[in-house]
Amino acid sequence: MLKVYNTLTRKKEEFVPQEPGKVGMYVCGVTPYNHPHIGNARPFVTWDVIKRYLKHQGFSVKHIQNFTDMDDKIIKAANTEGVSWQTITERYIDGYFKAIDALNVQRADLYPKVTEHIPDIIDMVAKLIDNGYGYVIDGDVYFSVEKFTEYGKLSGRKLEDMQAGARVEVDTRKHNPMDFALWKSAKPGEPYWESPWGKGRPGWHIECSTMSLKYLGETFDFHGGGSDLIFPHHENEIAQSQCCCENYHSFAQYWLHNGFITIDNEKMSKSLNNFITVPDILKQYPGEVVRFFILRTHYRSPLDFSEERIREAQAGLLRLKNAYDLGNELLNRTGNTEAHTELADIATKAMADFQEAMDDDFNTALAIGYMFTLSKEINVYANNVINKGAEYDAVHFRKLMDVYGEMAGIIGIFESSLDMPVSDGDGISPAEIEALIEERAEAKKAKNWARADEIRDSLKEQGILLEDSAAGTKWKKA
Template sequence: MLKVYNTLTRTKEEFKPVVPGHVSIYVCGVTPYNEPHIGNARPFVTWDVIKRFLRKLGYKVKHVQNFTDIDDKIIRTANEQRVGWKDISDKYIAAYFAVMDKLGVGRADIYPRVSENMVDIIKMVSGLIKKGFAYELDGDVYFSVEKFHGYGKLSGRKLDDMQAGARIEVDDRKHHPMDFALWKSAKAGEPYWESPWGKGRPGWHIECSTMSLKYLGKTFDFHGGGSDLIFPHHENEIAQSQAYCCDDHSFARYWLHNGFITINQEKMSKSLNNFFTVKDILAKYPAEVLRYFLVATHYRSPLDFSDERLKEAEAGLARLKNAQDNLNDLCNTAKDGDGSTVQLVQFAQDAKKGFYDAMEDDFNTALALANMFDLAKKINIYYQTVTAGDTAADKDDIEKVVAVYREMTDILGILQADKQEKNDDKIVNALMDLIIAVREDARHNKDWATSDKIRDDLKTIGIIIEDSPTGARWKR
């Protein structure tokens, strides 16, 4: 039974989809004015794992993720670079896809842009005015928070105690200090769209409500994003969406928020000069190491980023990779039908159950990985007994263990590069088989100098030869 922690209710709840067998997801995307940073990567890797697991459970998933492609920061960057706002958003949307592809983040089904949904946004703003939840002031339109009785229910804040939130300018004309902009009149030199209130563009919050309702309907399953979006962004989304739909139970059922990322135990900030882009990190570490680092901690927990933590992640991933290599080697050398590997199969089934139990408990990837490491240890111990000649491996049993291990790695999206290399690089595999055969001939002829030279020269280019009683194998 899948349980998820719902920020809205502050409890862990059994997941019950709106439509049986289907899952609908809306995740707040990036504002593309700069290269994606490590804080951007966490929610998207998190939701990629969640989607992979939901599909394993048999659900059909529909995932919508927006791009805020018109925004103050985009306009400012465009002015600084003396280009159009669309040039900036297009450039950094491409940068987003480039790094997310490297991290193995699968594509959403729909990536709506604010600039392409103006008709729908204006329609929703007009509807909120008509229903009495919004008002116009000199070309600006504001949502009246006092008119929505449930305001503050997501963040747990009381209206009287609130102060103006991020991206909301204090304006004495507003009915209440916390009233937020649905539509902003255009300033000189800014891009604008025609509306019933004059030339302008949307406020920050209205875009996500409009696009989630448009593409997922009045009620959908999951709404996700970082913890920094709980207030004011997601709080305001709930208010304007439920006011527009006239239903306290409409909009998202389950709200999932990933924890903050700190840098060396300090808040990530450009002013502190501890702001790291994914592109810069991937220049130093393989993409799978960064992905492993992000999934090795439960998504709701805070995550501290540092070189030391990345090196720990690199070592942890290497341990799992070594078990994968040992398992593949066992599969290649195993014999048919002697049933000698039944105990390892049982270990694999136990680990799989523990893995699924962890993932069904609010997508606990940290505990899921612990079960993987338990299985990896058993695989390595068994591999040592086989290579020492103490026992033989049953091919059918080993293939069952391989299937379990692959299922785990596929859900977490780790150790995929090796599979891709083996699928795509047949020439390298063939050449390595030839080199190993030449080396084996040298060893057979007791030409140890040639044998050692082949091994040592390969090591200098990152290829390791391992000798065992069952023969040599290579790995990167």
């Protein structure tokens, strides 16, 4: 039974789709005025795994993710470079797709753009005015938060507290300092569209409400994004959307938000010069390593980016990949028996544990832990067959490898090159090294110190040094 943490209710809830067998999800996308940064990458990767798992569970998933291709930042970037706003958005939308492709993120079903939905947005704004929630002042249209009695329910904020803490507004025309723009009148030199209220462009929040309702209907399953979007963006989405829906309590049923990313335990900020873009990271690490780094932490937990942590992720991913390669190498062998039926039991339990982790609010960190457990089984068995002459049971070993492949497909790894060496030492492969390390660990557990020392000394003769620590055994070339 899948349970998800719903930001709206502040608790884990059993997931019940609006339509049996189908899932609709809307995820807030990027504003394409610069390359995506590591903070942007986290929700992309998170929702990709969520979608992969839902599909694995048999759901048909409709995934919508927008581009905010009209914004103050885009206008500023265009003016700075002396180019059109379209030039800016086209450049960075292209950059976005290159980044997510490198991260093994599968494409959404649709990427709607704000500028392609101006008539839809105008219709929604007009409806909010007709319903008594919007008001017009000199070509600007605002949403009256006081008229939506549930305002603040997503973020847990109270309107009276927000009013008391509001800064002095330059625009004193608003009925309430917390009222937000649905439509903004055009300033000189800005792009604009004609509307019943004059020349202007959409406010920030109205776009996502318009596009999610258009493509997913008044009631859909998931709405997601980063924690920074809870207020005001998603709070305002709920307000204006519910006030447009025929059923007042419609709109998204489950709200999921990923945690923040820090850089070396500091908040990511341009002023601190620790603002890391995905293209910059990809110059140093393969995209699959960056993806694996993100997924080793539960999506709701804070995630700190550092060189040490991403190197640890790289080493961990290599261990999993080596087991995968070693297992596939063994599958090519002939002379099969059916002597190891316990392999099928190991595979069944491993997948049950993996699914239990994913059913608990998509706990990829725990699920990956079960992948490491299974990789150890693969290494030990393969080593017994390859180096000790044990009987080879291809039928049941294939079941083990099929489960391992299923897990990898959900996590989204082993799909692209890691740009790592295929051999080291005197021809010994990393997969063989890992298998021997696993055997050594088993020997030490059985207090077979002679065999453990024999493995260590054998690897040393081949130019491989082992380093034991509380975290496990690492190897390096001498």
